[in-house]
Amino acid sequence: MTTTPPHPAVEIRDLHKSFGPLEVLKGIDFEVGHGEVVCVIGPSGSGKSTLLRCVNLLEEPTAGKIWVNGVEMTDPDVEIDAVRRGIGMVFQSFNLFPHLTVLDNLTIAQRRVLRRGRAEAERVARDNLERVGLTDKAGAYPAQLSGGQQQRVAIARSLSMDPKLMLFDEPTSALDPELVGDVLTVMRKLAEDGMTMMVVTHEMAFARDVADRVVFMDGGVVVEQGSPHDVLGAPQHERTRSFLSRVLDPTHVAQLGQPD
């Protein structure tokens, strides 16, 4: 057993974020423990993606503080490139580098950022391609892969940097339904291996089965959080109940035509 570090993997205090006059995050307090898998759910426009993008400072918070593994991200003097190496991120639209082969997608940052030699970088890359089940695609270009394969390559690309924390921003929302399962299987395996994960998702089954904690956001605040059993099975708040009924049984609500 390794000793648990004194500070949590992610700590967020009174986080606010506005885009011009639009306040998207209205004071978020939030923690993610080491090895914890947290799923963030909520209606579109609730601020969940913005919250995730604030964690690695893709979005600059308007106010509040964020620490990742004890390093304050919101410190103006933070060495942002150095801290980001330890934070993997997977995007809804994959964002693979289309001009590079799969293998080069996985090695370029290892070589340019971590200064690993070619041989070592390729060994790490192939190990991670094996983790996502795509060893045979090393020489392919992203455009030659299906969406599900591209997303698994994107996960392997992040893992090649040996991150301590993985952020997933709706990783399956751009996928055809039959391809979602492969990506979720990879993520589930990652969770079982003990990776700390923050997942913004609409996959309620994944949240229920894999998450240690589910966080429901609406209107820029955390409405409620707890074990998947509690939040998804017995939600305390009306807003959570209404959201879940719309997600889990969309046609029924549409027929009734009742917004709440």
Next chain:
Amino acid sequence: MKLRRRQRERLSLWLQYLAFVVIVGAVIVAADWGRLREAFFRVDIIQSMFPTVITVALRNTVLYTLGAFAFGLVFGTLLALMRLSRVAPYRWVATAYIELFRGLPALLVLFLVGYGIPIAFPEREIPGGVFGSIAIGLGLTAAAYMAETIRAGIQAVPKGQMEAARTLGMSHFTAMRTIIIPQAFRVVIPPLTNELILLTKDSSLAYVLGVTAQTIEVTKFGRDTLNDRVNATPLLVAGFTYLIITLPLSQVVRRLELRYAKAR
């Protein structure tokens, strides 16, 4: 008798063809082909121009063009990055430069470089002599055009590419160099090849710098021979020599445009 719509259209089309053939035919018949041949197509003069027109003149035209293109490409990329910079003064300087140099005739810029720099820096020489002066003189103007093309190419790369690169810990500069610019250049290869064709022809402005027998390029070579022989045949030869470069390049552009159209 009233014609039907299709008959009317067919008749109008035939009338257009007829007018075209009559005009072209009249020009061909009216021209004095004997004198034309005497003035523009003297085989002995054509023979006398070879092989120099290729080994010296065409070679220099290609060298000047590539020199100016390379200078323009590097400087133009720099200007494009300045235009997109977060630093406002960089943006102002780049915008001012682009507006200024797009508005000046290339001939004037070449003249200013060729005669202005030796006056401003009497102790130094432009490296490469005539070649260097042309590369810089034409490259300064080309850079202004290329900068706008490259800027558009960079902006055509999706925002997620920069985000993904930064997320992997790359600095803004590394991400630009290894991820964004390589993708931007694929988009701008066709317009940049057009710029190369324009530069090929602009290289004929080298004469303002006073070229010698060794540094002569195609147009000047044609004009000198014209003066020697008091005959216009060399102009025709010079024209065809340019086509040796520009026609294949146009084909390359067409191919590339087709390929990228398919990839989208």
